[in-house]
Amino acid sequence: MDLQIKGKKAIMAGGSAGMGRATAERLAEAGVELYITARREERLVTAAQEIGEKYGASVTPIVADSSKEEGRQALFAACPDPDILSITIKPPPPNGDFLELTPEDWRASIETALIGPIEIMRHYIPGMKTRGWGRIVNIATFSAKNPMIWRLMSGPARSALMNYTAGVSREIAQYGVNINNLLPGMFQTEGAGELMEVYARAFDLEPKPEVVQEHFRANNKIPAGFVADADDLAPMAALLCSPLSRFIVGQNIVIDGGQHYSIF
Ligand SMILES: NC(=O)c1ccc[n+]([C@@H]2O[C@H](COP(=O)([O-])OP(=O)(O)OC[C@H]3O[C@@H](n4cnc5c(N)ncnc54)[C@H](OP(=O)(O)O)[C@@H]3O)[C@@H](O)[C@H]2O)c1
Secondary structure (H helix, E strand, O other): OOOOOOOOEEEEEOOOOHHHHHHHHHHHHOOOEEEEEEOOHHHHHHHHHHHHHHHOOOEEEEEOOOOOHHHHHHHHHHOOOOOEEEEOOOOOOOOOOHHHOOHHHHHHHHHHHHHHHHHHHHHHHHHHHHHOOEEEEEEOOHHHOOOOOOOOOOHHHHHHHHHHHHHHHHHHHHHOEEEEEEEEOOEEOHHHHHOHHHHHHHOOOOOOHHHHHHHHHHHOOOOOOOOEEHHHOHHHHHHHOOHHHOOOOOOEEEEOOOOOOOOO
């Protein structure tokens, strides 16, 4: 399928690993001029080189923390006028006892998972409106819709992001600018691997990737029967970044193998 985005400028904020990188690859494959960000330089630069070589694409790496004003300004300077913007960001790790979460913990969660994406969108939306076209895709979490007591540092801030984008997307759709959110369930990514020790401690498991993965597969009742990998999300992200999604506005699409049981 031709995504019709050849030659467009695309930002994948959080594009050096996991679902962000997989999305960046689908966009590069479709012929965009790509800008990818991350906090850690070495992995970012390697990812940009690999993606560029694999797809013959122009890929610019920008070291930028999306949760910090300085990082956002670095992104804005490097790519002032994107047609496509996809954002993912890592919130603080899974929490323990909810009674022990402090205002500082909540501020850290909100700075990363809510204010970071909002500020990036707020900066780019006026230009997209003026140019008459734009696509924004947030890669958030299904715990925004399916609350989990141990994911309070991720879910509530993303529920607020869904609320914000529900309103803003209806306001800007008339200018050809769409915002949609993807809500991933259990994915085996680099980021999930980094949290393995935390999960192993929380669920009293042996700290081995296969043990932790099997625990999630078995205990979270994923109807599809497996923990996904990043390529299970990227094609949908790329579709939402394309003109083909022109009638999809303000949606929150769960990609979780059927784990969240509901009609909508
Ligand atoms: N994996 C899962 O099972 C799962 C489940 C539900 C929701 N999610 C959500 O899905 C999203 C993607 O997860 P993933 O597992 O693909 O993560 P991942 O493998 O850790 O990849 C995250 C990417 O974003 C970058 N990044 C993170 N925080 C950033 C920041 N503040 N500023 C700029 N770049 C940042 C990372 O690079 P640096 O670290 O170098 O910055 C990396 O390139 C996250 O929002 C996560 O909360 C994941």
